Amino acid sequence: MKVFRSTLVWPLVALVVLLVFNAVASPGFFHVEWKDGRLFGTVVDIFNQGARVPMLLALGMTLVIATGGVDLSVGSIMAVSGAVAAMQVNAGAPMVQAVGAGLGLATLLGLVNGVLIARVGLQPIIATLVMMVAGRGLAMLLTGSQMVPFANRSLTWLANGSVGGLPVPVVLVLGLAVVTGWVLRRTAAGLFIEATGDNEKASRLAGIQTGGVRLAVYGFSGFCAGLSGVLEAANISAADPARIGDTRELDAIFAVVAGGTALTGGRFSLAGSVVGALLLQTLTLTLYNQNVAPAVAPVPKAVVILAVCLLHSPRLRARFGKRTQPVAA
Amino acid sequence: MKRQSFLRLAGLAAAVSFSACKPSGSGGGGGGGAAGGGKLVVGFSQIGADNPWRTAETESVKAEAAKRGIELKFSDAQGQQEAQISAIRSFIAQGVSAIILAPKVETGWDGILKEAKAAKIPVVLVDRGVTVSDPTLFATLIASDFVAEGRMAGEWLVKKSGGKAGIIQLEGTTGAAPANDRKKGFEAAIAGSPDMKVLASQTGDFKRSDGKNVMEALIKAHGAAITAVYAHNDDMAIGAIQALEAAGRQPGKDVTVVSIDGMGFAFEAIKEGKLNCTVECNPLLGPMAFDAVAKALKGEELPKQLVQEDRLFDETNAPAELPNRKY
Structure with a gap:
């Protein structure tokens, strides 16, 4: 069965199982209504809340992980870009300029990660750990460690408005995912990323600018984190430098791994990461809906994560599939 | 400009609550420091300034010290327990009379509090407790319930x-x-x-x-x-x-x-x-903290926990209180 060799199938299976459970256990889970010119329901929340943080961060993280790296700084970069955008609109800048400034600085911080890794030769986990600490500090420094509330309607619209009934973040993020996937697969860029992650030395000898590839993926990851930070600030009409994005890098890594991109680098699947992020968000909302006590909620979460990872394990699948299909040793 | 009026306001509030607490013996404590000739020196180790609540707490302690004519040695640990420990160590070396500590975490204070006790410097905890092997290592904890x-x-x-x-x-x-x-x-x-x-x-x-x-x-x-x-x-x-x-x-x-x-x-x-x-959840713990310091210096036995009074606000009394809020 060829379909079971696709990496996308396992997070999808987990997602479907979870959705079936919800269909049985919580009536109204799939209830979607039209309210004030927009769709309103739990499924819409999954897409909206999922798009704003895990999905967006996972987009950038997928490419970073495909090169064999990791980016721990995304949560802190969220804090920086949210703070910059909020301070800009408070200073009277138009929304586009404020968002541009936030995204610009976030991309720059991502590129700094890239330089530290590709040019200076630091381990990705160390370089981005440094940025994780420094970025949070920068956000605190910019804001004087205080929350920055704002009342700019066009900025809050970015997270609270809707386009054709769909929340703006969903349209933005799915659009970004589709464009990114299209560009990577229609050009050689995707191949270069996978080659860099598979075997950097061989790729370099084959003429791929692996340093440039790495620089680009960290810059892109910074950009995605920046957009996520802007959307999170827009959602609550305030930038929260101390706590925005805190530990969300782990959600992103989970979404990527659940989606079938291995931490060792090489082949990646953007669609898989999107499904992984949806799986994570569905799980979170399921636990809210079932009113699972917050103290024990991490346990069912861990069980689902473990199950998906085990399904991805070729060794485990080989053991169960031994009789029907010979798996290359 | 804004900050100055803020400080003045904080001082005023501290003065008001101070006079309210006066019958409980703080007058005697304040006198103890002044009458003793030299200026009383107290060290204050704060966790950081990451939110308005904590900033208000710091301002409250500073304003109350200024009001009582106490010299305050202030240290902001920027969220690091190690920085708090070294601050306390330097307070001890400088020979302060008492230490006020807002501990970052509950554990890990045994060693440094023993050093303070050996130097006969009472330690008053504010807003968070600690877990220590010997409850006599600190004088009291002042916190909300x-x-x-x-x-x-x-x-x-x-x-x-x-x-x-x-x-x-x-x-x-x-x-x-x-x-x-x-x-x-x-x-x-x-x-x-x-x-x-x-x-x-x-x-x-x-x-x-x-x-x-x-x-x-x-x-x-x-x-x-x-x-x-x-x-x-x-x-x-x-x-x-x-x-x-x-x-x-x-x-x-x-x-x-x-x-x-x-x-x-x-x-x-x-x-x-x-x-x-x-x-x-009132962060203006300064007046109570210095009352406790005064009592501890006089050798009085303090209860291990002193509760800060918290008030409730709804639409009947919040609008009138709004201009007085300091955090």
């Missing part, structure tokens, strides 16, 4: 709703003492009213964004059954209010919203009619 805060919020809601409500509880960070205690106090207060039902109780991690996300989800799950929200802090309450508004509900009117902390923005929200009530 989180259980009482939760109970006040619960009792207020029972009265307001006439004993009948479908409640969403937004808990603080799982395992944190304020979250556990505010939950305990609230649930005890509503236990006697069978029609006060907690529909769901989920954590919003004390964050505005998580408060909004959780509320969005729970509105879909419980719909019109929700008539009240109890949030363990003001930030989550604001997030919940935004989610309720987006869902077409009227927070403050068809959904009663109660929270804890008494931050300035919560008072604004009460004034706008979106938040119904907030129980303050």
Whole structure:
């Protein structure tokens, strides 16, 4: 069965199982209504809340992980870009300029990660750990460690408005995912990323600018984190430098791994990461809906994560599939 | 300019509460320092300045020291326990008379507190406790009673709703003492009213964004059954209010919203009619801290915990209080 060799199938299976459970256990889970010119329901929340943080961060993280790296700084970069955008609109800048400034600085911080890794030769986990600490500090420094509330309607619209009934973040993020996937697969860029992650030395000898590839993926990851930070600030009409994005890098890594991109680098699947992020968000909302006590909620979460990872394990699948299909040793 | 008037205001408030506490013997304590000839020197190790609450606490201690003519050695540890320990060590080396400590975490203080005790310097803890092998290592802890805060919020809601409500509880960070205690106090207060039902109780991690996300989800799950929200802090309450508004509900009117902390923005929200009530968690611990310092220096035995009085504000008294808020 060829379909079971696709990496996308396992997070999808987990997602479907979870959705079936919800269909049985919580009536109204799939209830979607039209309210004030927009769709309103739990499924819409999954897409909206999922798009704003895990999905967006996972987009950038997928490419970073495909090169064999990791980016721990995304949560802190969220804090920086949210703070910059909020301070800009408070200073009277138009929304586009404020968002541009936030995204610009976030991309720059991502590129700094890239330089530290590709040019200076630091381990990705160390370089981005440094940025994780420094970025949070920068956000605190910019804001004087205080929350920055704002009342700019066009900025809050970015997270609270809707386009054709769909929340703006969903349209933005799915659009970004589709464009990114299209560009990577229609050009050689995707191949270069996978080659860099598979075997950097061989790729370099084959003429791929692996340093440039790495620089680009960290810059892109910074950009995605920046957009996520802007959307999170827009959602609550305030930038929260101390706590925005805190530990969300782990959600992103989970979404990527659940989606079938291995931490060792090489082949990646953007669609898989999107499904992984949806799986994570569905799980979170399921636990809210079932009113699972917050103290024990991490346990069912861990069980689902473990199950998906085990399904991805070729060794485990080989053991169960031994009789029907010979798996290359 | 703004900061100066702020300081003056803080000083004024400190003066007011000081005179209120006067009969409890602080007059004698203050006299002890001044009459002893030299100026009293006290060290204050603060965790950091990461939120307005903590900044207000720092200002309260500084203003009270200035008011009493005490020389304050202040150290901001920027969130690092190690920095607090080395600050205390340097206070000891400088021969301060007493130390005020707002500990970052509960554990790991045995060693440095023993050094302070050996130097016969009393240590007064503010707003958070420590776990130590020997309770005589610190003079007293001055803090708010989180259980009482939760109970006040619960009792207020029972009265307001006439004993009948479908409640969403937004808990603080799982395992944190304020979250556990505010939950305990609230649930005890509503236990006697069978029609006060907690529909769901989920954590919003004390964050505005998580408060909004959780509320969005729970509105879909419980719909019109929700008539009240109890949030363990003001930030989550604001997030919940935004989610309720987006869902077409009227927070403050068809959904009663109660929270804890008494931050300035919560008072604004009460004034706008979106938040119904907030129980303050008073950071202005300076006057009580220096009262305790004075007593400890006179060799008086202090109870191991002194409770800071917290007040409740709703639409009847919040607007009048708003101009006086310092955090």
